[in-house]
Amino acid sequence: MPKFQKKFSKNIYDYYDFHDSESEIEVELASPWQRIAAYIINVALYSICIFLAALLYVFHKGFQPESMHINDIALNICILILSIPFITAQWIMMSKTGQSIGKRLMKIKVINLDGCNPGFVSTVFIREILFETIVSIFPYLLIKIFNLDPGYTEKIFNYLIIFICLFMLFRTNTNRRTLQDYLAKTIVIKV
Template identity: 35%
Template sequence: MKEVELAEPWQRLLAGAIDRILPIIFFILTITVGANPRYARAKLLWLYDSILIIGCLTVLSFLWQAVIMSRSGQSIGQKILRIRVITDTGENPGFAKYVLAREVFFFAVLLSLCGLLSGLGLGHIIYCAVQLLYLIMLCRKRGNYQTPQDLMLQTLVVKV
């Protein structure tokens, strides 16, 4: 593998924030349009069409994000900050490793575990502990700034 420059922790955190802001904007837009009393009293059919369109845009943004993550190893936020995910051999991790395992599976397991332990009052503690571990690992230069997902899937986040 050729020599690569690792992405800084702030770049990874900012890219993650950008990736999460887009769906939040669509959600807020949907709630704002749907909760506006002026629209509700008018009984306009286009209002429901607007909510449906915004919902479809949200789903399309998730699908688009998955496609570009699979093809280039970059999410929208990572493209903006010029960083990308590669395997330890320098290749693009692809759909299974990047989207399914790194994004979907890891957080599904974490949230499921937290949900199961919420009855014992441990759900929030486990979630916060994992997030704290994530931040600590992200700031360890000696550990190549690798997070639990990176270690599990043998990936690195590098500057483009």
């Protein structure tokens, strides 16, 4: 199994070497701006799916004020029809290559600390699903335990998580690893 070592350079301080007995590869950490742009691209693409689902619903079904519950169900079905293939494609890409569409366009990818492709468990299940589950459950627990206002607590907690992750992206001495990276034991590198 390859060993992970940090290599310091006079000009560029965010390179890594992965050593084993037969080969040596040097990788460069992704910049914070590349990671932020990749995230924005993924959110924009998902938003386009939601927008197209709303258009599909409006043009196919129309709006019927007398049956709002049916309208909500039909809209959710349209959203699922368009978002499930997008999310599935993103998960397959992340599992196989460590890249979502946004990461691929920004020429960055997720790898394990040992230099290998993390696969489904680390890139999709831990970095995305488990992390989002924790981020969703924690404010709910705060609301129930301390009897806090649900709207404000969720917003403050979500902004706090975003701020912490943004702050971590710019910290070179921690390898620009965010909370997701620590949870999944991954780093994001330039391709």
